[in-house]
Amino acid sequence: MPTQPQQHIVQIGTKKQQAVLSKSQKEFNRLIQKIETLNQSLHDLREATQHIQQRVQTDYRPLLTQYSRFRADLVRLFDRAYESKGYTKTEKKKLVDLIQNIAFELIDNQGMDELKPIYNKHTEENFDKTNAEADQHTAELLKEMMGSMFGINFEDDVDVSDPQKMAAYVQEQVAQREAAEAERKQQAAERKAAKPKSEKQQEREARKQTEERNITKAVRTLYIDLVKAFHPDRELDEAEKLRKTEIMHRVTEAYEKSDLLALLRLQLEFEHIDQSHLETLAEEQLKYYNKILRQQAQELDDEFFALQNDLAAMTGKPAFAVNSPIALEFSLNSDIAQLKRDIKQIKSDIKAFSEPAILKQWLKTYRIQKPDEFSFFDLM
Incomplete structure (x- = not known):
């Protein structure tokens, strides 16, 4: 069975250095x-x-x-x-x-x-009639089970005569309930947002927003560095342009998935960072990387x-x-x-x-x- 192609190893320090590494x-x-x-x-x-x-x-x-x-x-x-x-x-x-x-x-x-x-x-009785009755009995059991599991009240005229129809109806009901719950939460959030916030609440929200921006920035910084190096638009050589286009596909895919590991691998692969760079990452940057x-x-x-x-x-x-x-x-x-x-x-x-x-x-x-x-x- 084939395995994934060999990829660049992303790791801080050698085996001998592991004991002296920081917690992060x-x-x-x-x-x-x-x-x-x-x-x-x-x-x-x-x-x-x-x-x-x-x-x-x-x-x-x-x-x-x-x-x-x-x-x-x-x-x-x-x-x-x-x-x-x-x-x-x-x-x-x-x-x-x-x-x-x-x-x-x-x-x-x-x-x-x-x-x-x-x-x-x-x-x-013949098979078709027996099977139809069995299907009806199964449908009733499924109604009871699904109603208990998901808290759904089945309408009298709903067609749940086979598992596919049953699943579709349950998904529809759950989706409607989730939409209603989401709207309720949205309205509650809007009411909460309209209320004056205490100083501590404002500080917590500010810290959370800052942290989210820094986490996004950590991935975006790697992405921009690779884009600057491999964007193919200004490349005149056709062969090199094709190579850079392929690289950019990989870079963009990793960025859209927020795949930090893939972006670090790409930087190592194309020598935009080396192993020593990983070993000198600041603790604050490592904190965001680890999240x-x-x-x-x-x-x-x-x-x-x-x-x-x-x-x-x-x-x-x-x-x-x-x-x-x-x-x-x-x-x-x-x-x-x-x-x-x-x-x-x-x-x-x-x-x-x-x-x-x-x-x-x-x-x-x-x-x-x-x-x-x-x-x-x-x-x-």
């Missing part, structure tokens, strides 16, 4: 290292995700399709057994339970509509957490099982290996169950599951 200098190095690690972890996990998605299409889905076809063959075998003579009422009841469970899942999740006639034959770096680190932390959650939702695995390229690869390899074992087993079962005596013997061990129980055939 040590914090600067720690934050830089954290950002480096998070950037690499995000890059690797995104690369791994793309690789895994490709493998799902090429390696996993064909096996899943093959497995689903064998499951459909098993449904047909059970249906033929039900229609044949020699099976007791108890055995036929178990066959119906198997047909209903497996066929419903294959129709609902795999789109195998050719099994609908068999499913309908063994149920009191920017802390914000960068937090944003990357949040981004990595969100990516983990997205992968967990996509794969149905806990977050710890998809938090690294190795974990993702291991998880997919395990799923593929299990699917291959399941295919081998179901092929063997179909062959064996074609003998009525063997099927009858196996039905003796099969138990009709209760709604809150889990059956072997849920994995079939």
Whole structure:
């Protein structure tokens, strides 16, 4: 798996000098290292995700399709057994339970509509009606859950018949509520601003504004220095103009993201500062740099957490099982290996169950599951 290209190291002091660094200098190095690690972890996990998605299409889905076809063959075998003579009422009841469970899942999740006639034959109502009622029941449960979680009152005529519509309605209601809350806060802020401020309040606001300006200035100073050196407009040589244009794209991108680390790297790369410059940064400047770096680190932390959650939702695995390229690869390899074992087993079962005596013997061990129980055939 490819890694990010080698970049200039941004660090204050050598390893031997670390012990004598100031608290701000040590914090600067720690934050830089954290950002480096998070950037690499995000890059690797995104690369791994793309690789895994490709493998799902090429390696996993064909096996899943093959497995689903064998499951459909098993449904047909059970249906033929039900229609044949020699099976007791108890055995036929178990066959119906198997047909209903497996066929419903294959129709609902795999789109195998050719099994609908068999499913309908063994149920009191047809699949489409049953599924519509199930969707309605699910929608009502989702309404109750979402209403409790987000404090939303659903209108009687609102259409939340599928998860997408439900999500859209919830987002709309939350957005309206947030807009109303934002307006309320704005009005409260305006009322507060209209009130005379005490001397201490004025001092606090002045310090905060000054600090925000200095933080912005810290990034802007680096940006302006690079712009002065690499702006391509006055460059006559075409090759050099193209080079500077590319550099300016990198500079502008880093500035728009307030990416202090990237701007420092660019200065080091193009020799506008050297390592000694970093070592002589004033404590006041370091203070602002560290605030920017802390914000960068937090944003990357949040981004990595969100990516983990997205992968967990996509794969149905806990977050710890998809938090690294190795974990993702291991998880997919395990799923593929299990699917291959399941295919081998179901092929063997179909062959064996074609003998009525063997099927009858196996039905003796099969138990009709209760709604809150889990059956072997849920994995079939």
